[in-house]
Amino acid sequence: MTTENLLVELFVEELPPKALKKLGESFASQLFEGLKSRGLVGADETVTSYASPRRLAVHVCNVFATAPDQEIKKKLMPVSIALGADGKPTEAFKKSAAKAGCADLIEKWPNAEDGPDQLYVANDGKADAIFLRSMAKGTSLLVGLEGALEDAMAKLPIPKVMTYQLEDGWTTVNFVRPVHGLVALHGADVVPISVLGLEAGRMTQGHRFEARVDPVALTNADCYALQMADEGAVIANFAERRAEIVRQLQAATAPLGLKPVEDDALLDEVTALVERPNVLVGKFEEAFLEVPQECLILTMKANQKYFPLLDAAGKLTNQFLIVSNISPDDASAVIGGNERVVRPRLADAKFFFDQDRKKTLESRVSGLAKVVYHNKLGTQGERSNKVELIAVGIAAMLGNEKLESAVGTAAKLAKADLLTDMVGEFPELQGTMGRYYAQHDGLSDDIAFAIEDHYKPRFAGDELPRNDVGVCVALADKLETLVGLFGIGEKPTGDKDPFALRRHALGVIRMLIERDLPLNLDALLFVAAGIRGFSEDVAGQVETFVFERLSGMLREQGYSAQEVDAVVSLKPQRLGEIPKRLAAVRAFADLPEAPALAAANKRVGNILKKAEGEMGTDVAPDRLVEAAEKALFASVNEIAPQADAAFESGDYTASLQALAALKAPVDAFFDSVMVNTDDPALKANRLALLNQLHRTMNRVADLSRLAA
Known part of the structure; x- marks a missing residue:
């Protein structure tokens, strides 16, 4: 079957500029998908999008004038139901065939495989069934294009739909802007479709003021860009x-x-x-x-x-x-x-x-008490006070009294520029203007930069606050936001996050990790929740939320799901340690002993989960009976101090590397020792040994997460 290239253009009034790029891309992709679903174009054909202030257009290569006929296979019913014991069609089969439009084929059964429509038996993967094979006539371009175009227009990401009347004065249509022209060319021929009250042709208009020819008569689908540039003075792409x-x-x-x-x-x-x-x-x-x-x-x-x-x-x-x-x-x-x-x-x-500049930032602070932050969380003034308390608390955790004073001042003034005329006109300048006005008021650069930086990081890849004062205030601002909004039930759901809490959580994560701050996440959240007047349960919810965001961020950075789960599942509270833990896990995974140790660790964990009662780590040496359990006990007592010492010094790689020596005794233990023996004392002692082993192996990461 022969094909020609296709061009479709909608000539419209000025389209919304911030949406034009997406409108053009969507129009092209949706129209192509519509043609493809109707069999009028192959899946791999070239599609070119055109979008300018006054037009949306698309060029598609190798489009059929009529889609090829398509074979359709439809399962009617299992043979066991369709045919009786005598092999003849049942009433149920006859009704199903009539409903499918092939009642005449029943009369030919079992010789119903002649002609364009056929009934035949085939296995559906479970049992033999009767299928109907028929040929559907291909859609013509005239019919298919009109339907595909209407579907494409309906699916456009239109910011706001306009309603307007057609020239007849009665018909009302909806679109992003009024459409005044329609072009549809298949090769050099017009496809006489009709949409939005317009009949397709080959005439369009060029530049409003500088077109050399007006209107522009398009010769064929392939000369669109050239004619628009030459005759219409328009770069359409x-x-x-x-x-x-x-x-x-x-x-x-x-x-x-x-x-x-x-x-x-x-x-x-x-x-x-x-x-x-x-x-x-x-x-x-x-x-x-x-x-x-x-x-x-x-x-x-x-x-x-x-x-x-x-x-x-x-x-x-x-x-x-x-x-x-x-x-x-x-x-x-x-x-x-x-x-x-x-x-x-x-x-x-x-x-x-x-x-x-005629008023100081300090003089504006009292005005924040008149600005509502959230109807359930009070005013900006109340919020500012709580951010100040949290920020000073963070500075205290860092053990710097001089820092506490600067942090208190910066946090107190951080939101004051919201009441300035400049920020009222340009909200995007909040923080930035606070820095300028703070410098004008004679405050130190540490405080001024902290006022500007406490909103950072504002987006993925944004820089962090440039000094410790800014980090303390930024952390406090984001923690207060997270705890406050979680406390009143305003949590992100699905793809909805109106308060950008995911962004706030990632900001907290980045500051704690990239600045390697000696701060525990649970302690920070406990302080923030207490100052906000919420329970530890709210702090726990936010902690879970932060670790979920952390897991996603780490996977985006290239760590495997197993590596991330191994580290994050332990919820290490010093987030700054996490990159070192991940590096240690990756190095451990390269060891030849790693797969066996990970599998053994998983097995140990499952045994301990199923064990009843409290389990300690105190092993009674005199109750060790088997040679293998004695060997494992000796190995753990030798290796554990080495691994623990490396862990305490922050050398997580060395801590995990030390575990490699446990492979042989662990394998031997499981080969020859029965843990769940009938002797309660012996069983308890072996569980204590496994518990000791489990704790030794899982300080850096949960190694069972690395098991295949």
């Missing part, structure tokens, strides 16, 4: 348009010796705002550079979609890049217009900065 913007940004800044702020989200958004980009350089008055550069950068990016320019040292300059959608011969009017527009925005930022 999102990725190509984005790459062109990057090229122009670099070309514009190279002569200046500057570099644009790197922001992939901004680049995607700007790509979604233009159809043919033209990068221009603008300027603003140098006086505005007195404002913190974070404020200026944010207002230029968020409000104007400009790319601020930095010098080689990363300092903001008074120049910025504009990505225009038009390319006039004289761009001075475009540049001048953008410079006039940005000036009031920068003036607002300067006004906010000047006004905010």
